[in-house]
Amino acid sequence: MDGLRHEPVLLREFLEAAAPAQGERWIDGTFGFGGHTSALLACGCRVLAMDRDPEAEQRAALLGNVWGDRFRFVRRNFVEMAAAAVEMGWGSVEGVLLDLGISSGQLEDPSRGFSFRWDAPLDMRMDSASPMTAGDLLQDLGEADLVRLFSTTSSPGESRRLARAVLRAREKGRLRTTGELVAAIGAARPSRRRIHPATRAFLALRMAVNDELGSLERALPAALRLLSPGGRLAVISFQSEEDRRVKHFLRGQSCRRLKEPTAPEEALPLAGGFARLVRVLPSEEEILRNPRSRSARLRVGWKEGGRDL
Structure with a gap:
């Protein structure tokens, strides 16, 4: 399976919309085949990568040999990003990336049971220890x-x-x-x-x-709390229900809502909401090159403070 080529979806758009910079600390909560992590490292960032798939750990070891102490991988669900950051000695980060769903490599591995194209055991676990x-x-x-x-x-x-x-x-x-x-x-x-x-x-x-929607609901506020002023939360989703929940969270935590005096207290943003929201769709060129990207949606929220927005 490791021989399969996995092309990160919306990679160029992510780099343009989130603008990772030299020396920043980023969490890639969905390491997968390491495409987004490699791009962040190439920008000069320090990266804490997470994935619950044990096969991702083997690929991460190869990346660690290249990038040294600027890269660390932990095999955990991204809902545990706050604890993982503390273990790194990071009280905050400049960016969090979540590329939701499964990779083409996972989908095309018959033994995982994710696809109906092959007759295989009904497994579908991202974490084989689950x-x-x-x-x-x-x-x-x-x-x-x-x-x-x-x-x-x-x-x-x-x-x-x-x-x-x-x-x-x-x-x-x-x-x-x-x-x-x-x-x-x-x-x-x-x-x-x-x-x-x-x-x-x-x-x-x-x-x-895999409790994917539940994990997403818990991870989004955890990511916002971890972000330093001016930090970015970037989420790539492929399913309408996931995108709806991401959109609802980002808009609900928008700083603009603080100006709504009639908003109920429970609906107000967490301390330090998003000052800027960006939504990006795949280009026709990318869809032709990578048909899997057709349903992809990238949403980026910039936390208030930091550099000029």
Whole structure:
């Protein structure tokens, strides 16, 4: 798998919008194949990289040989960025980057069970030490919980159909493989659309197994608290629900909201909100070169203070 080439999405746009500078401290919460981290190091930054995928640790070791003490990797979920920064002796940082979702390398590794293109065990764990696999989740949840799971990516009616399809398949035997899940979904919902009928179901299941939305909700305020004045929070998302939550957080923590006297107290920004917000979409050139980037959205929030905005 390490031989696969993973092209960072919106890399040039990230460097332009977040403007990392010599000597700054950055946290890359989603190291992956190290593309964004390498770019930050090339800008002269010090980087603390995080990833819960054990395979990322092997790639990080190679990067450490090149960049020395300006780079450190820890195998942890990015929700633990504050603790990891303290261990580095960093009370604050100038930037935090989160590139959400999974890499093409993870998706194209049949043994991980992320894709319906191969018949493989229903795993889908980003961290192989995590106890709950996708198969375990499908086996344990009742109908109401399954509906909630699928509703993160599908309509209410579609979520109910998917939940019932899982229950019917369970009655015939345990759902053990991606192929068995695809067959169950296909029997309940024949494909009449351009996308594969299992696409949204697999996405919702992966996000649930790894608590991706919950991790994002906890990581965003942690990142803001870590940022020094003028620091930047950059988030690249590929799913509409993730982007919606990032947008809601950035706007909710915008300094402009401090001027709204009627805003309820619980809705006011944390101390030191965002003075500038930027949203960037992939160019047509990048989409042609890397079709995976089509759904990508980059949002950058600049914390108040620091250099002129």
